[in-house]
Amino acid sequence: MTDAPADADGAHCLPAAPADLDPVRDALVEWYEDDHRDYPWRRTDDPYAILVSEVMSQQTQLDRVVPAWEAFLDEWPTHSDLAAADRADVVSFWSNHSLGYNNRAKYLHEAANQVESEYDGEFPRAPDELQELMGVGPYTANAVASFAFNNGDAVVDTNVKRVLHRAFDVPDDDSAFETSATELMPEGESRVWNNAIMELGGVACGKTPRCDEEACPWREWCHAYETGDFTAPDVPTQPSFEGSRRQMRGRVIRILGEYDELALDALGPRVRVDYGGDTGREWLRGLVDDLAGDGLVDVVDGEPSDEATESGEVAVRLRR
Template identity: 60%
Template sequence: MSSVAWPTDPDHLREALLAWYDDGHREFPWRDDADPWAILVSEVMSQQTQLDRIVEPYREFVDRWPTPGALAAADRSAVVAFWTDHSLGYNNRARYLHEAAAMVVEEFDGSLPADRDSLQTLQGVGPYTATAVAAFAFDRPVAVVDTNVERVLYRLLEGVREHDDPPYDALIEELLAPDRPAAFNNAIMELGGVACTPTPACDDAACPFRSHCHAYRTGDFTAPDVPTQPAFDGSRRQFRGRVLRTLADGPRPVDAVGHAVRVDYDPAGDPGREWLDGLLDDLERDGLIERRESDGERVVALRSSDSPAETRDATAETRDATADGPD
């Protein structure tokens, strides 16, 4: 067990994450291929390389050398030339993969072993790659921790920031879905790849952790690989834009606006009505919105004005909110 407290039951977080992943995620060919050799190839190719850049090289590689035996029988220069031609970086990876294929043929009868210790005996296969192959190819209940996963945990859990050496492995082991390890590992890595990016897209990607996330609540999106605060996400300007975008369809009750712009909004909590009133005060002072009574209820609306300047300002800020990105 780790020493970091979870903001809610890990079972709830796990279920929310898997539901988010099942509802829609990026499609990559290796996610549909449980062949251990193909998984190893994808892991070696994707080291320090964006996933969408290796899709075509991956397909060509496994089509040309579909088994460890096929690659082991190939001339090493051909393998290195393929690597170079496809700009896959670090030609040592191609040489190591060629040597690993020969080891699989000679020591494991042509089939990749399923356990991490045996996988790590292969040339160029370290603890991370061995764990990834065990999880994705053999559905072993092991957690794969990369930079994306560390960023998610650092932002989600306040207590992680108190550690010089955060217990990422232990935390992910606690969160892991033992009955769906491959899906879970893909899901948490996908979350870091599309939602909890260095400049996060919490709302646009519908991050399932928002209502429990320390970074989302505080606006502090720093992380080990993001040492300085992203300029826009979590900023006051971002929330101003969300309010205007929310009101574009018509007036709304005050608390309805709060819930629309922050999933963790609680009228009596933090962020709550006091935080929202401050935001609305700013917008009202700038002539962009107005608050009024309607059927005995306090509502917020975009300000009606014949002033070209005010109309132009409101339109510009709403456009920025729709973009929902940095200046």
């Protein structure tokens, strides 16, 4: 492996790292390849399967993602199958598997259609090109480029920041993390490297470090291991899901998957048992209007299209 370019003075951008980064890199890759968590998406280089795993993994525990990912690919094995699917079925799947943020299902469906219609059925390979797909931001684009095509940049997520801060005393600054991560990654090895450093952060260098238990490969160089100071950048706290707007949105989608159409006041008590007052009709109308704005439901004023409602009532149905 070859060191990344140093700065003008010949020094690299990792304050507490050794001058020669090759042993550091080799140790991490060997540790990862010797033993790592065997998630099924790590056994494929199919960009579609990897994209699905990345989208599902956003703010969802990986162990919960595995059965949903496998079921999703059983239902729609290729991006062509997904593009041809009814979007309402995709959204219903997402909600039924409690994956949260149902608009991600919509974006994934639209991204599959883009690959078909705009890229002749072939996934773009570079991070910048992948960002042209609906709902694919810089992090997801880089992950797909790395794991599918070995063509990505250094991943910088919360786990990687924690590792760099503790191991090499990189300051808690986004620019410093980007620069340090880029320098540390061996050129042309984004697939194994990004998997390895995220594994290190997830297994050995979590909020509570398990340096010896997980045989961390960087102990001999690690600033935190030497000093005993394992502080790390703040990690945002995920808002409670129970009772949240996200949960209520998911319930609306799930319930509408069971009915062709429901009047607003018939839908409300099914969404929450305390429907009424501050969480009554006005609250529910705001919720379904948001879903309509995301392209997930239709709100029908006036004459309904189904016998489930009476003339003049407001009704809601999944958009198909």
